[in-house]
Amino acid sequence: MTSGAKPGYVRPLNFRRGSVELAHGGGGRAMAQLIDELFMAAFDNPALRKGNDQAVVEPPPGRLVVATDSHVVSPLFFPGGNIGSLAVHGTINDVAMCGARPLALTAGFILEEGYPLADLRRIVESMSEAASAAGVSVVTGDTKVVERGKGDGVFINTTGIGVVPPGLELSGDRARPGDHVLVSGPIGDHGVAIMSLRESLGFEAPITSDSAALHELVAAMLDEVPQVRCLRDPTRGGVAATLNELSRQSGVGIVIREEALPIREAVDAACELLGLDPLYVANEGKLLAICPPDASERLLAVMRAHPLGSDAALIGEVIEDSHGFVQMETAFGGTRNVDWIAGEQLPRIC
C-alpha cells in the first residue's frame, strides 16, 4: 500500500456523502488520499506506515503457510458481520486449518465507482476490528476502482500467511479408517443468514452468521491433542462438500449420523422454507476435525471448553472405502449418500 499525498493540499474525504470515484484507483493524489484517510487510519501498523509496495515480516521458526480468498458476498452487510469481517475470518481460518498461527494479512480491494464512502469505511473498520481481535495485522494492500456496473460495490481479497510449529502435520489426506469426525458447533448459520436476508424472510429473531476466527480454538485443540489428523472449515458447499473433499484426498469413506449433527432450530426451519439442505450450507466459523478414535473424547472436551466450540459434537467416523463415498445414517434408520452438489446451491455466499 503506497501512499504519498502531500498533506494539506486537498480537503478531507467526505465520509458522510462522498462516494468512490475512478480517481481513487488511479495512482495519483486521490488514491493516496483514500489510502491515508481510510486504510492507513484503520489498519495503522509499522509495516503499512513504511509506505512501500510490499511488507517485511519476521516469521518465527516453522513452515510457512499461505492461503488466499476473494470475497464477493452479497449483500455486503448481514446479521453477524459484513464482507470486511468475513474476509478477515475466512482467510485466518484457512491459515489456521493446517495448525498454523496466522501472522499477517494482505487486503486487495476492488471498488465500484459510486459506492458510498460511508459504507466503505464501515467495512474497513470491521476488517480492522476483526484483525485486531485476532491479533493479526493487515500489513500491505492494494486498491482498484472499476466503472459503475463493472463490479458490485466491494470485492475484497485477503491473503494470509502463518507459521506451522515444528512437528505438526495436518493435511486432508491423513484420515484413516476408524478415525472419528467432529464438528465444532451448529451448522448452516452463515449461509442461512445470507439467504434469509436475500429472500427477505422475516424471522422473529434474525439468524446470525457464525463468522469467526478459529485459530485460537485450533491452537487449544492441538495443544491438548496433537494427534489430530486434519481440520477443515466447511465453507462453500457446506459440511457435505468438505467431507467429500477429505474422503477423496485420503482415499477413505466417511459415515455420519444425522441425529448427531448440531443444527439450530431456527436454521432448520429456515432451511425447510428456503428448500435448502443444511449439510450443503456454508459455515464461516465452524471446523470439522478428524482424529484417531482414542483421542476424540479428549478433543471434544477441549473444543467444548472453548466459546467457539461449546456445541461441538462427534458426528461420524471414517471407514474403508476406495470410492471415497460419504454416507449418512438417517434419523429413520436408513442410509443415504451425501454427494457433492452438482451445481450452485448458494451463489455469492462468501
Next chain:
Amino acid sequence: MTSGAKPGYVRPLNFRRGSVELAHGGGGRAMAQLIDELFMAAFDNPALRKGNDQAVVEPPPGRLVVATDSHVVSPLFFPGGNIGSLAVHGTINDVAMCGARPLALTAGFILEEGYPLADLRRIVESMSEAASAAGVSVVTGDTKVVERGKGDGVFINTTGIGVVPPGLELSGDRARPGDHVLVSGPIGDHGVAIMSLRESLGFEAPITSDSAALHELVAAMLDEVPQVRCLRDPTRGGVAATLNELSRQSGVGIVIREEALPIREAVDAACELLGLDPLYVANEGKLLAICPPDASERLLAVMRAHPLGSDAALIGEVIEDSHGFVQMETAFGGTRNVDWIAGEQLPRIC
C-alpha cells in the same frame, strides 16, 4: 485451492464453446471440475496437488516479504500480454523491489458468469507460463463467480511472498541528497499500449506493453551494487507518482532531466495524440533505482548488461528539499514541477 470431483462422473469442460457458470463458484462438483481441468492442469505443482485450502512453503533464511495486487485491466488482452501474465509480473515486481527473491504466488479469481472458458484458459495458461519463466509457483488459489453484469470478465488477485537475503535493506525512505536516480528503460509503454487499444488507434506497428518480471534484473543489480538505496516499479501514476512517493517517504526533493528520459518515438507520438504525459503513464516492466552517486556508473553498467535494462539511463538526482518536491529541467532549459496528478489519468490500466 481445494478440488474434489470424483473423476469420471461428469463430462469434461467444453473449452471451445463453454462459458463460466455460477455453479463454477459454488463449492460443489462444478467448481471442483473447473479447478481440476483448468487450474490444476495449468499450475500443477506439489503444493497445489495436496488439495488443501492453504499451501505450505519452506522459506530459505531471511526476512519474509509479502505483496498483493488485484488486477482489473481492461481490455483483458493487449499487445505484449494479458491480465494473466500481467498479474504474475506485477506481483513478482512488487516483491522484488525490496530485493527479495520471489518464492510463491497465490491466485484469486473473480469470474463473471458467461465469460468464455476458452479465453479464461488462455489467461490461466499465460499466468502459468509467466510464473514458470520466473521460476515461481502458484501454490494456492481461490475462485469466485459473480452474476452477469456484476463483474467484468476476469479480475485476478495475485499475492506474492519472497525472502530478502540477510543484510539487504531497501526502502523508499532511504534516498539521500546527492543520490542518483536511474530508470531501467523507456517509459510509458504499458499504459500507451492499453490506451491505444481502447481508443482504437491504428499504428503501423502496435505499441507493446513492457510487462515483465524484473526480479532477475534486481538480483543482478544488487549482487554488484548492494549500496542501492531503493527500487520501485513505476506502475499506476507512472514515473511522476513514484518519484513523488519516494521523495515524500525520504523527505527529500528530486530533480530529473527531461532530455535524459528514455521514451520510444512511437510512445511519444501516441502520447501526443492521446493527450497523455508519458511521465504519468504506467509501466509494468520498468524500475526506478536510487543509489549513492559513486555507485551509479557501475549500477548503470550492470543494468545495461541485462536484457530488461539495456536502455537504462541516469535521469536525475536527489536534492535537499523538506517539501519533497519533484522537479524537471525541461529540454528548453526551464524547470517545472512534476506534481501528483490530482485525478484519474488512466483507469483500469493494471
